[in-house]
Amino acid sequence: MTSTVSSAGRVAITEDAAGLLRRLADEHGPLMFHQSGGCCDGSSPMCYPQGEFLTGDSDVHLGDLGVPGIDPVPVWMSRDQFAYWSHTHLTIDVVPGRGSGFSLEAPTGNRFLIRSRLLTDDELAALGM
Secondary structure, three states: OOEEEEEEEOOOEEHHHHHHHHHHHHHOOEEEEOOOOOOOOOOEEEEEEEEOOOOOOOOOEEEEEEEOOOEEEEEEEEEEHHHHHOOOOEEEEEEEEOOOOOOHHHHOOEEEEEEEEEOHHHHHHHOOO
């Protein structure tokens, strides 16, 4: 995994993934991520133009990724998925391969993925858990 560019409490992004986000933002404008854990996307984070995926009461806003050169990128997760991942820190990375047909990186020959680790006791306390 490459070094981390941005860390926002529960979420971060690697330099490689940030580079791909910049390219996607140049083409599509402001971006967002959603991780549902549903049948079509598995557990891959899905990248959309901001506002194209409608979030609601069934989603949790994990934080915004600060990627230099583009607007903050909000990261969302379905509430059901969050029940399992609430004690983890998530880092969005990118690897070669085919992403989901619905995620913006699909045609690039790369796919976003989540790397996770347990939050430390200090991090949990800072998040009020």
